Amino acid sequence: MPPHVRGMIVMVTAMMFLPLLDAIGKWLATVDSLPPATISFSRFFVQSLLTLVIILGMSGIKGLSTHNLTGNLIRGALMGLGSLCFFAAVKYMPLADAIAIFFVEPLLLTLLSAFILKEDVGWRRLTAVVVGFIGTLIVIQPSWELFGWVSLLPLGTAACFAVYLIMNRKYGVADSPMVMQFYAGVGGTAFSALVLMAGEILGHTDMRFGLPTIGLSWGLLLAMGAIATVGHLLVVQAFRLAPASVLAPFQYFEIVMAVLIGLIVFNEFPTPSKWLGIFIIAGSGIYVFMRERSRTQEAKTLA
Template sequence: MTSNDTKRGVLLMVATTMVFSAQDAVSRHLAENYNVYMVVMIRYWFFAAFVMTLASRQAGGLRNAAKTVQPLVQAFRGVLLTAEIMVMVTAFVYLGLVESHAVFACYPLLIAALSGPVLGEHVGWRRWAAIAVGFVGVMIILQPDHGVFSPFAAIPLAAALMFALYGLLTRYVARRDTAATSFFWTGTVGSVLATAIGVFHWQGMSGPDWVWMAVLCVTGAGGHFLLIKTYEAAEASAVQPFAYLQLPFAAGIGLLVFDETLRPNVAIGALIIVAAGLFTLARARKKTLKA
């Protein structure tokens, strides 16, 4: 059941971002030593089991959770999220947590920019201005004129675009399907795709790394469970700005654990992106309240 306890919702969102940041750190560790596709495949096996367990405990069980009138869109959502995770974990290996998350933070701006063509929503000039400012921040991070990242710069940007499309399609299917149905399709379709790719890249893992894999699986499922509880506790528009805390949490882990560096242009660009993103969220909430 949903409620309207904003304080509880904010605390749950903060906890969610902390768990997801830890998950990203473990993903980076494992992907540096093993094939990315295998790591994502095992993670999805646990995620699918978690999703199916939740669905089986709901009224109507698995059959009711799987019922949808838009299976192709639901399946495409699952494919998008799986591909986004694979691409983002690859970014952690090549760019680290700090710079990957600094670029990935632009995904709310991409959602705002694409909400018109995908969902038919109106985007006013103020939000378009914020989107433009946000992408100035992306350019400051990437410094294309200096060739800082070369082709690697496109990796987290591609992940942000895929995650934005996933978010928009989640809104789209929510018009006719329940959240439980969308969650079920996300986990099951993702598991099938991850297995179809990852099974050809199997590698033996050491005992300690199997422990880290278990941690990855638990944090993945735990993070999604916390996110569900977050949106049950409070309105999405009230808690969504706090999702940006994943950027400093992940950056802190990158700096302290992986000895990454925070270059001035990355810090400045990330601040611009977050400020622009928060403005677009505020405008969207104001528009919703007016409606």
């Protein structure tokens, strides 16, 4: 199977997996009233410990060497900021709506991949991303209420994640996915710790440190770190296999899982128009998949 096609499959798998992280964050913020900054800190702290144990067990201390320490720490800080924005958003709005706003990100990613990575982004790929974004607008059903200050938080997450994925593509050649995730976890932990300290000084409720009051929450905090580690390892691997512009539309599959989780866990039942948007989103990813496979087969025939 060609690398591009394998990359797309890995990306879809990651996008079906990562919404569990968002759902747990929403549950902790709404049911146990944990501050979003505490949730973000715990997510990265557990990720750092988990990847550290795996690396030391597999390769020893030498396994921690990296060719891009600063870059990987910046990746983590970006994810820390993005996670904080998103966990704060889902505290106040439905999970599927927050992810729908976030999905301006594949369009940003496709544009950045052309300008920064100099990837060849044809009109068909760009059209597929735009069509997928139209699907997200149908899902979210924009209103003045939703596009208040809270709706800006997922947009902040989108910007952070787009740059993070570009850096995955840039640095993924030199370092292993596990090493990249370890240092991203360290960067995210450090950033979240700074936010917690600022929150204590400023007295901002969402930025302060808090402890779970429900026993289940302790296990969910640990689960978040594990899910984040596995999910983002898949994302890093996908970007090692395929160009960012090829993978961008497949991020829309995350909203499919988010809607299902919202229905099952939070009783947020999608309207018919939202289902229409989901089908459009999925269709854009399927089109890019079929298009890329067709191009690969044509290249083999001509070779």
